[in-house]
Amino acid sequence: MPTRYWWLVVLALIMVACGPQMPATSQTSPVSVQPAVRSALAEESTNANGEYVLGSPNAPVTLIDYSDFL
């Protein structure tokens, strides 16, 4: 290779070195980036009274939480 093309070799090496580290396109779901909302991973629904239920409707144990957000 003629010496005047040395920069092509350098450029190729830089591209190889940086390639795998390039940031991936956004593949995260809105919820997955929020550790606070991990409960969303479980099943969410409402019961006959319109109350929000987390978990399987057929679960043998029902835990009712009476709480104020304050």
Place this chain on the structure above:
Amino acid sequence: MLETEPKIVDAYVKPGRVKLIFRHILDYGAPSLLASQAAECAGEQGMFWPMHELLFQRQDAVWTAKPELFSQWAKADLKIDDGRFASCLSSGKYKSKVEGIYAAARERGVRVRPTFEINEKRVQGALTFDAFKQIIDALP
């Protein structure tokens, strides 16, 4: 419940042993009512529980929060349609629902926050995960 609930979800809800139901208590009037409506409006877009979690995590801000703050959370944290969320919240469409849930809780004699009913067994006050575990594991 902020620290305990994720453990209950992981240990019992996800495996299908427990289903968790939330009932609104509005002991602090207007701020409680607004926060509960925010949770319901997030629920319209499938994000009741995530908003429920945010509200508990940011409890200090909830005391003085305006609807705009909840809309910001809806957009920035939950990635839901904040315009739809804001319209829902300003409409007050869930006001009577959450007030009805609160009234029913009062009728059932709920006077302490938080109160839990685990298959009809009532317990009051903030419990540790181990306390919940003892009760749940003893059930058939």
